[in-house]
Amino acid sequence: MSVNFLIHRAKEIQAVIDANASEIEKLDQEIGDGDHIFNVQRGIKLVIELEAVIKDLPMSKALNQIAMKVLSGIGGSSGALFGTLFMTMAKGNDIDNGVDYKKAIEIFADGVEAVKQRGKADVGEKTMMDVLIPVSNCLKKGVDDNKDVKEILKEAIEVAEKGMFSTKDLLATKGRASFLGERAKGHIDPGARSSQLMIKTVCESVLNS
């Protein structure tokens, strides 16, 4: 995984999120306050705009720049959560000397764990953590079991989709949807949907390369 890899994936994610923007917006209007898609699109745009600044930087510095950009540029809870993900990844051990898929999975999993601590949300609370935590666990287990990288990524795509659909029948206890109580049931969480799309995009891109 190189800085160039990150920039290219960000561009692919932008295309996929834009293509699904109206669906995500609709999900958010049903159970949130409608600004999620706007935050995600702004965040991705800011990361892509960093290309000239970060393309020649070592991985740790590039990830840190991305973290600060999404923190200040998205703001609110979303900015803090995505900022935490990238900032933790930036702290990965020895990442400036090359990041293979095992290292990439290790720092992603550390990042997800930090996001979980920051947002104090776990699986089953109808948030993006219903996608990120199972995906992180699946990736780590794949490495531990010495599975082929392609197999790991295919599984991750499935786990992400399952996690995303699982939010449909959950009761929200975190985030804006929580005050809707039973009314939020039957709706997929917009954050779970957008993060599932991002995971899928990155995994498929590596599979097809």
Added chain:
Amino acid sequence: MKKFMNSADDFLKESLQGFGAAHQDIVNCNYDPNFITRATPTKEGKVALISGGGSGHEPMHGGLVGYGMLDAACPGFVFSSPTPDQMLAAAEKVDSGAGVLFIVKNYSGDVMNFQMAAEMMQGPNESVLTNDDVAVEDSSFTTGRRGVAATVVVEKIVGSLAEHGGSLQECKALGDKVNKNSGSMGVAFSSCTVPAAGKPNFDIGDDEMEFGVGIHGEPGRRRDKMKSAQEITNELLEAINEDLKPEANEEILLFVNGMGGTPLTELYLIYDNAKNMLDKKNIKISRSLVGNFCTSLEMQGASITLTKLDEELVKHWDSNVHTAAMRWGM
């Protein structure tokens, strides 16, 4: 939506520019990232107090920057948390070496962003988290109780201690104590409109009120039919007393706070009605504050905050203060 504005994008910037220009003897406004500091640098050895939160609650917090209160405030966009780059820039400007105390209202976005700033900061720092709103345990924007108007009381009292040489740890401990000694609850008659959204945050009927409302118009305990001022005041005080449990003859601060769209005439009427009830319970009102301090844009409504006082708290409440929104003794 009817508002004094030229464009939603420039709303905050123009308001900050006006604030900075109008109070240039007290404050200095910085832009990109946005933060407000005192016009004069922090005295060497004095703990720096930094607060912040979404805009739309003015005068909190920018109007509370000045002698005897805050050293800096970080305004986020309307009803949106400020970000760590603002807090770090503010800290760098006002930290005199004695450390930084962050005063944060318990709202998820604020908590996460201040937490990140604290982690990224090099120097010594502590945080006081206010959660005085007794209305609801968890809300649409929080885990745990919300931090509301008592934040003003915390900033006044801790600001005085910091001004008089309190250490970082002492300031944090006093902040936690004031928060623990305080309880608040609010009620709204109308909604408020975030400029960028263009439409009211919630719908409410002409004959309805949101009882236990949050400072962004988020839902409280229940939707009620309108009642008399004395009945509303009694119910607010009962909810606070149930939580705070002030004893007979205990001295308290009675703080009647307007939410932006309620005239002072009515706030003083609430004060009168609150005094009636507290007198009956033999709770002694020893200090008072009435006015618009922790607002929610143009929302019609008010909140009551009670803070149990002791000698130390009274001393720091009474000490000199000179900010845009609060000034006495000097």
